[in-house]
Amino acid sequence: MKSVKYEYSEEDMFPNKSPALLKHNPVHKKVPVLIHNGKPIMESNVILEYIDETWKDNLILPRDPYERAMARFWAKFLDEKVIILILKLMHANSLESCTSIGAEREKAHEEARQLLSTLEGELKGKKFFGGETVGFVNLMVDFVEYWVRVIQEAVGANVLTEGEFPLLCKWAEEFQNCLVIKENLPPKDKFLAFFKVQAEMITSFYKEKA
Amino acid sequence: MKSVKYEYSEEDMFPNKSPALLKHNPVHKKVPVLIHNGKPIMESNVILEYIDETWKDNLILPRDPYERAMARFWAKFLDEKVIILILKLMHANSLESCTSIGAEREKAHEEARQLLSTLEGELKGKKFFGGETVGFVNLMVDFVEYWVRVIQEAVGANVLTEGEFPLLCKWAEEFQNCLVIKENLPPKDKFLAFFKVQAEMITSFYKEKA
Numbered sequence: 187m188k189s190v191k192y193e194y195s196e197e198d199m200f201p202n203k204s205p206a207l208l209k210h211n212p213v214h215k216k217v218p219v220l221i222h223n224g225k226p227i228m229e230s231n232v233i234l235e236y237i238d239e240t241w242k243d244n245l246i247l248p249r250d251p252y253e254r255a256m257a258r259f260w261a262k263f264l265d266e267k268v269i270i271l272i273l274k275l276m277h278a279n280s281l282e283s284c285t286s287i288g289a290e291r292e293k294a295h296e297e298a299r300q301l302l303s304t305l306e307g308e309l310k311g312k313k314f315f316g317g318e319t320v321g322f323v324n325l326m327v328d329f330v331e332y333w334v335r336v337i338q339e340a341v342g343a344n345v346l347t348e349g350e351f352p353l354l355c356k357w358a359e360e361f362q363n364c365l366v367i368k369e370n371l372p373p374k375d376k377f378l379a380f381f382k383v384q385a386e387m388i389t390s391f392y393k394e395k396a
Numbered sequence: 397m398k399s400v401k402y403e404y405s406e407e408d409m410f411p412n413k414s415p416a417l418l419k420h421n422p423v424h425k426k427v428p429v430l431i432h433n434g435k436p437i438m439e440s441n442v443i444l445e446y447i448d449e450t451w452k453d454n455l456i457l458p459r460d461p462y463e464r465a466m467a468r469f470w471a472k473f474l475d476e477k478v479i480i481l482i483l484k485l486m487h488a489n490s491l492e493s494c495t496s497i498g499a500e501r502e503k504a505h506e507e508a509r510q511l512l513s514t515l516e517g518e519l520k521g522k523k524f525f526g527g528e529t530v531g532f533v534n535l536m537v538d539f540v541e542y543w544v545r546v547i548q549e550a551v552g553a554n555v556l557t558e559g560e561f562p563l564l565c566k567w568a569e570e571f572q573n574c575l576v577i578k579e580n581l582p583p584k585d586k587f588l589a590f591f592k593v594q595a596e597m598i599t600s601f602y603k604e605k606a
Contacts, residue, residue, distance in 0.1 A: 213473065213514060225462055232468045239461040251449040252435055258442045263423065266476075304423060 187366050188241040231261050234322060247322045257322040260308065260315060264326050271298055272337055276381075276388055279341040284392040298334075298345045302354060309353040313360065324361060331358045336374060340381035397576050398451040441471050444532060457532045467532040470518065470525060474536050481508055482547055486591075486598055489551040494602040508544075508555045512564060519563040523570065534571060541568045546584060550591035 197207055197217045210219045210226035220227045220236065227236050238246045247254050271294075278294035308315060315323035331354065334346055348355045361367060407417055407427045420429045420436035430437045430446065437446050448456045457464050481504075488504035518525060525533035541564065544556055558565045571577060 223462075227462070227465045228469055229472055232465050232472065235468060236461055236465040239464065251446055252433075252437070254449065255437045255442050255446040258445060259438055262439055262442065 187244050190241055260323045261326040267301055271301055272333060275343055276341055276385055279343055280388040280392050283389060295345055302346060302351050306351050306354050309357055336377045337381050340378055341385045397454045400451055470533045471536040477511055481511055482543060485553055486551055486595055489553055490598040490602050493599060505555055512556060512561050516561050516564050519567055546587045547591050550588055551595045
């Protein structure tokens, strides 16, 4: 979006993290890390704010302080809620496939539905989250939507449907058709394979326990 | 810090949240909420950024983009780690006082020690977090330090000591002596009473289970 040249370096997170990752993000040992002028910046939202403050073309955050606050609020909401939800969905599905406990699955699906409803409500009358152009929340949300779909496929759940969440699904389509996004989405087959392995690991954990 | 007049309104969170809170923060139903020009802003870090962008005197965040990124990184670290740690400390203490399970307590204390060590390391050669003046991280950390102390007192744990964390303790003292902070800290006795009740509730939960 900023037309800035960068070098992308893939990190192999399992089983061993690279010395470069441990050096640049010793506190969390997580990706993503942006290195600029030799100095590391960590956490997706912090990286986006840094990019926006360093390269001023095509602003990611809105200019108005209140709209900026709303963008940060929604980005935080997604950042905090979604990974937990995905883990819950994966565990609930594994649990159900190994034991007769069905209530956990229903509970996780209901939680997912509530989170998606909140997002669906936020999209009423808007083309993208936070307005008419691709911005901060969209960049955070996109991966969410993409993750949820890929994981649904990997574990076999079916929560995010067009019937129930028409605005979210329409937005996801429009967003993914933006050229800059299209060119930079992670490859779906690799993503899917990764989560299939994760789901299998969780399932064998519950099988042993059962 | 901004010399802006404001009206402070206390929220009674238990047992019933006020209609004003539910109206202004329907997503999380949490405090704090800042209302400016009739519009609500939620989440501590989002509120601080909004205040800094709206009133430009005495900047809370540093001017340099990299220093801003570091301030946001540490603020997020604290925001995400500390409440969970406090809850763990409270549960571990209650669990130990009701049953013979001592390992949980030792584990929670060790986790607390690690988190405090990370903060202690960050303070080497600095008067405040992120530099020489009270800023973003300090405003987020202060409540952390204050919370941990008050909760230690309420549950009887002893993790944050001067012997082990001299820099953190010295910083806490200097910070709390700043006039603007001194005048705005929540009353310690009220805070302490609140957490004593919480600790008692957790203890009676474990007693019933034991």
